[in-house]
Structure formats: structure tokens, C-alpha cells
Amino acid sequence: MASPPSWLFLLPFKSPRRPPRRRALHRRAACNSRRMITDRSVSCTTFNILAPIYKRLSEKDQGCRESQYRSYWLSRNESIIDRLLGDRSSIICLQEVWLDNEELVNLYEKRLGDAGYVNFKLARTNNRGDGLLTAVHSEYFRIIDYQKMLFNDLGDRVAQLLRVESVVPLCQGCTSSINLQIIxxxxxxxxxxxxxxxxxxxQQVYKILQCIETYQNDNNLSSIPIVLSGDWNGSKRGHVYKFLRSQGFVSSYDIAHHYTDSDADCHKWVSHRNHRGNICGVDFIWLLNPNKFRKPLRTSWKEAVFGIIKLIICSLLLQYLLHSASLSKENAFAFLKVDSPGDYIHYTGFCQALRQWGLIGQRDGLCHEDVKYLWAQADIEGDGVVDFEEFQRCIWSPRWSEHPDESSEEWTELGSGTETRMTFGFSVKDAVLFPPEVERGMWPENYSLSDHAPLTVVFSPVKLS
Structure with a gap:
């Protein structure tokens, strides 16, 4: 075992200890089994626990990682598990679990297992060292199915899909028992x-939604709520956020706190301080109820890609047209036209621009079929060229909405007089981030559990109209 260098002891690094428990979190976020079963609410926690192989101990020596010092990573992960067991969520979704370290994996599996959780772990592809761990408490859910999603061709990322069913029936006094299933x-x-x-x-999110859609179709599960949990590495202003919103998903934390998608609400909370020192909100628990309007998946994907293309054009125009007071759509059209003859964008010029911007020709970029599809969507008239009007309608100023009207979703709380045939989903009862400073958009310097904040959401089952 390596000994820490002498300069390391001069750093203001504190050995992790269990943070003081927030009374509000203990009260609000499913702290006790009896209360949970009584009102039939369930909870989910997502937490990127920062793998020791990635945790830097010094800015002076970037190669000095926590994984080199057992006492450091062991103490910090013990504190993380203490916090998870104290919150006692129905479902725990962890990212950046150091799966290459058998001792740490055994620690999580034993302590969570002893507390009543059924654990599922999945390493990232190509031996990256870390991965995911999802723990489901057997007192609240039984496991129906578990599937792995491997993105070998998309940044060596992975995803876990679990289909679970509530142990406690939703309806008391019904002629038949109804147990809510969730993906x-x-x-x-x-x-x-x-x-x-x-x-x-x-592409990673698109692949996840494709897998879910296929799984639902294969198992006839159209009327089932979906919860997406994890570290999405993008803020509310990003294209992944807009893509999921266009598919009907809602950010549980924002719903609980009545935040909108507006720029004014984008920075009211944070959940991560990245390696560049920037703080932002990237950890989400998404909810999609079965009565939500959903666009065709390919349509949402197309809109998101065109949005990325527009963003790149704007960025490049700012570099080349700094003397211009504004970014006009005429300049943007000319920029995408490249060397195409006439007042049209030709397919070859379109491909040339995408290649220059790194969107195609890369291992993880758009494939030939994707580019052909995008071109077909932009070439509305089907004449083999995209004129200015088509460019404006499809790429620059599209008339689609990023998400459906939320007023279309209605629900009523479950009662004893519920009929047997109905659709169930969730309402967001509460959502809490820890430590409390991040809920105000600040990152506390004395927080040492991770570079992410754990997010816990409490859901209540509801009858959907």
C-alpha cells in the first residue's frame, strides 16, 4: 500500500465523515417503512458517488487519486452508505461505483443487502473501471425483469432497465388486488x-428511449409509468433536457419546487461541481406517466439534432462575425450552404458542413442513415435542395414545441372506491437535494461525500384520468 506524499498532509482535505442528518430530509424523503406503506408513496435516490479512480486529492499532482489510499476511499464510501441507509429510499440508483475493486463492491452489496435491498451492478464497457449499481428494497418492490443496455459504440456507457411491481396493493377494499408496475x-x-x-x-438518450419503447411494445406495457434516473451530464439548457421534455418526461425536482423550463429557473439549483470547477444541475429523476402526450421518438430526435446544428452555426458565426451586431438567419444559411451553387443548400454541402463540425465521420457520430433522414426532413419539397424558406422552417426557426402542454395531465388521489380497470401513475410528492446549499444554487466547500449531490424524490401513486 502506497504511503501518502508529505505534501498531501498539508492540504485542507478532511477525511469524509457522515454529514449531519437533515431533519427535513429525514421527515420528507421516505425515512421510515411504516409511513411509506401507510400512504403507499415510494421514493427514489440518484447519486453519482465519484469513483476513487477519478477523485483527485490535489491540484498540484493530478495523478494523485483517492484509489491509491484505502483509508480515504473506504471512509468516504462508508459515509455514503450511512447516508443512503438513513434515507432508506425504495430505489437507489448509483453511478461511478468502483466495480473493479472487489472490497468496495462487497461493502455495498453486503450493507445494502443486509438492509433489505436487491442489488444489480453493471460495469461500463471496455474495462473502464466504474459502472452502475441499482438497489431495490424488497419491502416495497418485487423484481419482474432486469435488462442491460451496453453502449459500446457510444462512449462506453451503459444503462440498467428494471421492471418492478409494488408489493403493497394500491387499492384497499377492491374486489381484486392492483399492484403498480414501473420501469x-x-x-x-x-x-x-x-x-x-x-x-x-x-444518441445515448435516444438509444435508451428506443430500448424502452421496444420493451414496452414486446411486453404490452403501454400503460406503465417510467422513471429515468442518473447523472445526465447536462443542464436544463441543454439538448438532452429538451429532447426528454419533448417526449413528455418531467424533471421531478423541478415539478416539486414549481420551477419552469425558463432561463430564470435554470440556475436555481445545482447538483454537481465538475473537474473544471463549474457548478450546474445535471442529476435528474425523470418521470413519464402513461397518460402523457409523446411525440414519435424519431421526430423528437430530429428536432434535437437540428437544434444542435443551429447551436454550432451560431457559435461559429460568433467567431467569424464578431463585427456584426446580430446573427442573422441569412448569414446562417450562407454558412451552412458552404460552396453549394445557387441560393440552395445541396446534400454534398450539408454533409461537408456536418463533417467539418465533427458530427459525422467520427466513431460516435451520426451514421449515413441518420444524415439521409435529416436531409429528407429538411428538404420538405423533395426536390433535392434546401432553399432559404425550408432552412428557416426546419432548422433556424422551427414551429415545434419542446414539450407538450402540461395542463393536459390530470390525476386524482387514490381512494378506497377505485375501480378495477384504470391507469395508474405517479405524482411528485416531494424532492430534496443534499446538502441544502445546492438547493439555493451554491456549492459548499466543506461537502466531501462526492462532487455530486444526492437527489431523493418521493412519489405518490395516483389514478390517471
Whole structure:
């Protein structure tokens, strides 16, 4: 076992200890089994626990990682487990679990297992060292199915899909027992190191939703709520957020706190301080109820890709047209036209621009079929070229909405007089981030559990109209 260098002891690093328990979290976020079963609410916690192989102990020596010092990573992960067991969520979704370390894996599996959780772990592809762990408490849910999603071709990321059923029936006094089924997904998206990786992250989410859609169709599960949990490595202003919103998903934390998708509400909370020192909100627990309007998946994907293309054009125009007071759509059209003859964008010029921007021709970029599909969507008239009007309608100023009207979703609380044939879903009862400072958009310097904040959401089952 390596000894810490002498300078390490001069750093203001504190050995992790269990943070003081928040009385509000203990009260609000499913702290006790009896209360949970009585009102039939369930809870979910997502937490990127920062794998020791990635945790830097010093800015002076970037190669000095926590994984080199057993006492450090063991103490910190013991504290993380203490917090998880104290919150006692029905479902726990962890990211960046150091799955290559057998001692740490055994620690999580034993302590969570002894507390009544059934654990599922999944390593990232190509031996990256870390992965996912999803724990489901057997007192609240029974496991019906478990599937792995491997993204070998998309940044070596993975996702877990679990189909679970509530142990406690939703209806008391019904002629037949009704147990709510849920699809749970745990994932960790790629970090956007540069703009070209926006496409990769979008492709990862698209693949997840494709898998869910296929699974629902194969198992006739159209009337089942879906919960997506994890580290999405993108904020509320990003294309992944907009893509999921266009598919009907809602951010549980924002719903609980009545935050909108507006720019004014984008920075009211944070959940991560990244390796660049930036703080932002990237950890989400998404909810999709079965009565939500959903666009065709391919349509949402197309809109998101065109949004990325527009963003890249704007960024490049800002570099080349700094003397211009504004970014006009005429300049943007000319920029995408490249060397195409006439006042049209030709397919070759379209492909040339995408290749220059790193969106195609890369291992994780758009494939030939994707580009042909996008071109067909932009070439509305089908004449083999995209004129200015088509460019404006499809790419620059589209008339689609990013998400459906939320007023269309209605529900009523479950009661004893519920009929047998009905659709069930969830309402967001509460949502809490820890430590409390992050709920006000600040990152506390004395927080040492991780570079992410755990998010816990409490759901109540509801009858959907």
C-alpha cells in the first residue's frame, strides 16, 4: 500500500465523515417503512458517488487519486452508505461505483443487502473501471425483469432497465388486488468535453428511449409509468433536457419546487461541481406517466439534432462575425450552404458542413442513415435542395414545441372506491437535494461525500384520468 506524499498532509482535505442528518430530509424523503406503506408513496435516490479512480486529492499532482489510499476511499464510501441507509429510499440508483475493486463492491452489496435491498451492478464497457449499481428494497418492490443496455459504440456507457411491481396493493377494499408496475432506468451519460460530443450524448438518450419503447411494445406495457434516473451530464439548457421534455418526461425536482423550463429557473439549483470547477444541475429523476402526450421518438430526435446544428452555426458565426451586431438567419444559411451553387443548400454541402463540425465521420457520430433522414426532413419539397424558406422552417426557426402542454395531465388521489380497470401513475410528492446549499444554487466547500449531490424524490401513486 502506497504511503501518502508529505505534501498531501498539508492540504485542507478532511477525511469524509457522515454529514449531519437533515431533519427535513429525514421527515420528507421516505425515512421510515411504516409511513411509506401507510400512504403507499415510494421514493427514489440518484447519486453519482465519484469513483476513487477519478477523485483527485490535489491540484498540484493530478495523478494523485483517492484509489491509491484505502483509508480515504473506504471512509468516504462508508459515509455514503450511512447516508443512503438513513434515507432508506425504495430505489437507489448509483453511478461511478468502483466495480473493479472487489472490497468496495462487497461493502455495498453486503450493507445494502443486509438492509433489505436487491442489488444489480453493471460495469461500463471496455474495462473502464466504474459502472452502475441499482438497489431495490424488497419491502416495497418485487423484481419482474432486469435488462442491460451496453453502449459500446457510444462512449462506453451503459444503462440498467428494471421492471418492478409494488408489493403493497394500491387499492384497499377492491374486489381484486392492483399492484403498480414501473420501469426504472439508471444511467450515466458522457461528459460533453467539446461541442461534437453533444451528438453522442443525444444518441445515448435516444438509444435508451428506443430500448424502452421496444420493451414496452414486446411486453404490452403501454400503460406503465417510467422513471429515468442518473447523472445526465447536462443542464436544463441543454439538448438532452429538451429532447426528454419533448417526449413528455418531467424533471421531478423541478415539478416539486414549481420551477419552469425558463432561463430564470435554470440556475436555481445545482447538483454537481465538475473537474473544471463549474457548478450546474445535471442529476435528474425523470418521470413519464402513461397518460402523457409523446411525440414519435424519431421526430423528437430530429428536432434535437437540428437544434444542435443551429447551436454550432451560431457559435461559429460568433467567431467569424464578431463585427456584426446580430446573427442573422441569412448569414446562417450562407454558412451552412458552404460552396453549394445557387441560393440552395445541396446534400454534398450539408454533409461537408456536418463533417467539418465533427458530427459525422467520427466513431460516435451520426451514421449515413441518420444524415439521409435529416436531409429528407429538411428538404420538405423533395426536390433535392434546401432553399432559404425550408432552412428557416426546419432548422433556424422551427414551429415545434419542446414539450407538450402540461395542463393536459390530470390525476386524482387514490381512494378506497377505485375501480378495477384504470391507469395508474405517479405524482411528485416531494424532492430534496443534499446538502441544502445546492438547493439555493451554491456549492459548499466543506461537502466531501462526492462532487455530486444526492437527489431523493418521493412519489405518490395516483389514478390517471
Amino acid at each position: 426504472i432506468v439508471n444511467t450515466h451519460l458522457l461528459f460533453p468535453h467539446d461541442a461534437s460530443l453533444c451528438i453522442v450524448r443525444l
